[in-house]
Structure formats: C-alpha cells, structure tokens
Amino acid sequence: MKINYNFEMMNIIKGFNGRRPSLLLHSCCGPCSTSVILRLKDYFEITVYYYNPNIYPKEEYLRREEEQRLYLDSLGIKYIQGDYENDKYESAISGLEMEPEGGLRCSVCFKMRLENTATIADKLNAEYFTTTLTVSTHKNSKVINEIGLEIAKDIKVKYLSSDFKKDDGYKKSVQMSQELGMYRQDYCGCFYSKKEREKKIEENV
Numbered sequence: 001m002k003i004n005y006n007f008e009m010m011n012i013i014k015g016f017n018g019r020r021p022s023l024l025l026h027s028c029c030g031p032c033s034t035s036v037i038l039r040l041k042d043y044f045e046i047t048v049y050y051y052n053p054n055i056y057p058k059e060e061y062l063r064r065e066e067e068q069r070l071y072l073d074s075l076g077i078k079y080i081q082g083d084y085e086n087d088k089y090e091s092a093i094s095g096l097e098m099e100p101e102g103g104l105r106c107s108v109c110f111k112m113r114l115e116n117t118a119t120i121a122d123k124l125n126a127e128y129f130t131t132t133l134t135v136s137t138h139k140n141s142k143v144i145n146e147i148g149l150e151i152a153k154d155i156k157v158k159y160l161s162s163d164f165k166k167d168d169g170y171k172k173s174v175q176m177s178q179e180l181g182m183y184r185q186d187y188c189g190c191f192y193s194k195k196e197r198e199k200k201i202e203e204n205v
C-alpha cells in the first residue's frame with residue numbers, strides 16, 4: 001500500500017498539541033530549504049544541518065553553502081555546517097558511478113547524508129531529524145524515508161518521515177527562491193549528475 005508520508009507527518013505534528021520539539025533538519029541547499037522551513041517552523045525548534053559531501057566541485061559546494069547560510073541568517077534559524085568529505089563520498093559510491101540519477105548511487109548518497117545527520121542529532125539530543133531531500137520532484141520520498149527510519153532504529157532520535165513536495169512544496173520552493181534572488185543550481189550535486197546535465201545541454205544544442 002502506498003504510504004502518504006505527508007499525511008503521516010501532519011498527524012505526528014497534531015499530536016504535539018502546541019509543544020515544539022527540537023528538530024535537526026538536514027538541508028541539501030538553500031532553495032530547497034525555503035518551503036520546507038516554512039512548513040515546519042511553527043511546529044519545531046529547527047536547527048539546519050548542511051552536510052553534502054556529494055557536491056562537486058568544492059566551489060559549487062561553497063556557493064550552495066553560502067546561499068544556505070545567508071538565508072538562515074535572515075530568518076534567525078540556527079545552523080551547523082558539516083565537513084566537506086568528497087573523498088569519503090566517492091569511496092562510498094565506488095562501483096555505482098554509472099548509475100542513472102534516481103538509481104542505487106542516490107540511495108547510497110541519501111544514506112551517507114542521513115547517517116551523518118542522525119549522528120549529529122543524537123549528539124545534540126534532538127528529538128527528531130529529517131531532510132529537505134523529499135521536496136525534490138526528482139527524488140523518491142519512499143526510498144529516503146525508508147533509509148531514515150532504518151537509521152533511527154539504532155539511535156534515540158526519531159526520524160520524521162516527510163514528502164515535502166506535496167501541497168505544492170516544490171513549486172513553492174522554486175517561487176520563494178526566485179523571489180529572494182537565490183542561486184539555484186541546475187544539477188543535483190555530484191560529479192556524475194553534473195556530467196549528465198552537461199550531456200543533456202549538449203544534446204539539445
């Protein structure tokens with residue numbers, strides 16, 4: 001049976017009865033975080049965690065990081081930057097380089113980012129952790145949520161399942177980031193997604 005993760009999330013939130021638990025929100029980039037933060041900020045005490053060792057090259061990583069930080073500064077939301085461990089990412093996805101976007105390489109990439117987020121959430125004694133990744137129409141929320149729930153079995157922090165693309169979440173993130181004049185990248189993040197994007201542009205010329 002297909003799970004409606006957005007419905008499940010809203011049911012969990014209803015159960016708070018006005019209480020605002022702490023949440024470590026993994027964010028892939030500033031633009032994606034806009035509509036996700038808008039949806040969660042009234043219900044959680046949010047700290048955003050930028051851990052994206054998949055992004056290539058480092059200049060792009062830094063550009064996205066700066067955009068993220070500036071946006072959070074403007075909102076007064078707490079922020080933690082993780083380490084840029086692109087070598088570690090490359091080792092993790094070794095053998096999966098030729099996978100298409102949405103394939104096994106992405107599952108490993110999600111897992112790496114969520115495991116690291118869970119470790120930090122545990123250290124911070126956060127009540128929940130989750131990720132902005134489900135806002136993307138290119139990403140499978142079921143795959144992401146199953147990984148998050150599996151990771152949460154071994155720690156005391158709860159994973160908040162989500163499908164942030166629901167209720168026009170993706171559309172809103174595009175609108176909001178455009179209105180704010182934010183930098184929005186045209187490829188997912190890794191070297192391989194960059195190459196895929198460049199190939200598509202070349203083919204369309």
Ligand code: SF4
Binds near residue numbers: 055106110188192193
């Ligand atoms: S395409 Fe995106 S999600 Fe998939 S491995 Fe590359 S950076 Fe990670």
